[in-house]
Amino acid sequence: MDATAAGGAEGTAQEIRLDGVSKTYADGTVGVERLDLTFAAGELSVLVGPSGCGKTTTMKMINRVIEPSTGRILLGGEDVTRVDADRLRRRIGYVIQNVGLFPHQTVRVNVATVPRLLGWDRRRTRARVDELLATVGLDPAVHGDRYPSQLSGGQRQRAGVARALAADPAVLLMDEPFSAVDPVVRERLQGEFLRLQETVRKTIVFVTHDIEEAVRLGDRIAVMSSGGRVEQFAPPAELLGRPANGFVADFVGADRGLKRLAVTGISVDDLERPPVVHAADGLADARASLQAAGARWAVVLDDDGRLHGWLSGERAAGPGTVGSASHRMDAWVPVEASLKTAFSTMLQHEAGWVAVLDGEVFLGVLTPESLHRALRRSVDGTVPETAGAAVPAR
Ligand SMILES: Nc1ncnc2c1ncn2[C@@H]1O[C@H](COP(=O)(O)OP(=O)(O)OP(=O)(O)O)[C@@H](O)[C@H]1O
Numbered sequence: 001m002d003a004t005a006a007g008g009a010e011g012t013a014q015e016i017r018l019d020g021v022s023k024t025y026a027d028g029t030v031g032v033e034r035l036d037l038t039f040a041a042g043e044l045s046v047l048v049g050p051s052g053c054g055k056t057t058t059m060k061m062i063n064r065v066i067e068p069s070t071g072r073i074l075l076g077g078e079d080v081t082r083v084d085a086d087r088l089r090r091r092i093g094y095v096i097q098n099v100g101l102f103p104h105q106t107v108r109v110n111v112a113t114v115p116r117l118l119g120w121d122r123r124r125t126r127a128r129v130d131e132l133l134a135t136v137g138l139d140p141a142v143h144g145d146r147y148p149s150q151l152s153g154g155q156r157q158r159a160g161v162a163r164a165l166a167a168d169p170a171v172l173l174m175d176e177p178f179s180a181v182d183p184v185v186r187e188r189l190q191g192e193f194l195r196l197q198e199t200v201r202k203t204i205v206f207v208t209h210d211i212e213e214a215v216r217l218g219d220r221i222a223v224m225s226s227g228g229r230v231e232q233f234a235p236p237a238e239l240l241g242r243p244a245n246g247f248v249a250d251f252v253g254a255d256r257g258l259k260r261l262a263v264t265g266i267s268v269d270d271l272e273r274p275p276v277v278h279a280a281d282g283l284a285d286a287r288a289s290l291q292a293a294g295a296r297w298a299v300v301l302d303d304d305g306r307l308h309g310w311l312s313g314e315r316a317a318g319p320g321t322v323g324s325a326s327h328r329m330d331a332w333v334p335v336e337a338s339l340k341t342a343f344s345t346m347l348q349h350e351a352g353w354v355a356v357l358d359g360e361v362f363l364g365v366l367t368p369e370s371l372h373r374a375l376r377r378s379v380d381g382t383v384p385e386t387a388g389a390a391v392p393a394r
Helices: 055-062 085-090 107-111 113-117 122-135 153-165 183-200 211-217 236-241 246-252 256-263 283-293 339-348 368-379
Strands: 016-024 030-039 044-048 070-075 092-096 171-175 203-207 220-225 229-234 276-278 297-301 307-312 332-334 354-358 361-366
Touching: 016 055, 030 055, 030 229, 044 055, 044 211, 055 070, 055 171, 055 203, 085 092, 092 153, 107 113, 107 122, 107 153, 113 122, 122 153, 153 171, 153 183, 183 211, 211 236, 211 256, 220 236, 220 246, 229 236, 229 246, 236 246, 236 256, 246 256, 256 339, 256 368, 276 283, 283 297, 297 361, 332 339, 339 354, 339 361, 339 368, 361 368
Parallel strands: 044 203, 044 220, 092 171, 171 203, 276 297, 332 354
Antiparallel strands: 016 030, 016 070, 220 229, 297 307, 354 361
């Protein structure tokens, strides 16, 4: 999905507030009981939890596909519990598993569903539909006139997202939207979707069974237990670093430390600063720097501060310049990367450290020790999360 082409994001995101909301089904089953939950405007909130805990009930009460038994739901401060349900649904995009595209309508007609209901004229609708298809990575000329059965699973899912966004809704509800496609396609769709959300910034409530998906996509995650009880509602790094109780700890998994690597950003305070020498320096000067620092290697920069490579103590012996004796340095990451990216870069290059760059400027290095320190500090809340949900490195 091409986020840069998204455009048309006039529908200001709105906060969703559930205020003492309960649902008791006709047979007496309590789906959700006295739920108080606020989904912040422009954030992607994920509902996770074991089967039957009330995730879908919670989500479907927001667009009143399921009517709450008690309580209020406020959309941008307006109580929508008693407004006309059909009109409410036109303000809310909805993406479900297996998409729910109308099989006997073309992709274009499907995507145009809500604009048509809202009475948009033909030209405006057509322009919006083509723009959105391009945004989600479908070529209007190729895919626009196809029927859903003539698309791949991933393409159908993209068409579903385009349809949900068509009338520029303030809110988007997504019920396991990527679970029907294979893991490789799912991961790609998730990445594309994150980039799209960077641009459109909708208030999204997203239901999934999959904690990995929740951690990857969510600005905040609500872990629910039976009866729609919210055990913890927190950003991924906090949920993984400080599970509120045993239920949450079990649900996020014993490998939560590893998962945390993916949602913890690099903090400049955690970087180590080995001696720095310049490519044009003489090796005698470099030897002196290494000796003064008691170090076995140094980072080599160009005159303009860009990373050139590194110099080992052994190669520093003899005459000549640093540039002629230095090693190439491929193990580097941008400062926006996650600790997971830093760690996997280190492993990929079989390096003992990775350089961290801000644009092209060298900031310092991460070693296994400093990485561990950074992860420990993130539990204390002193290390920032990666900036925004859509950092590609996640
Ligand atoms: N129409 C219904 N009538 C009676 N009980 C229902 C109905 N729909 C859902 N329930 C019950 O309400 C509870 C919550 O269901 P819900 O579908 O919200 O769970 P969920 O967390 O979305 O589950 P899953 O992950 O399996 O989709 C469950 O116990 C379910 O059996």
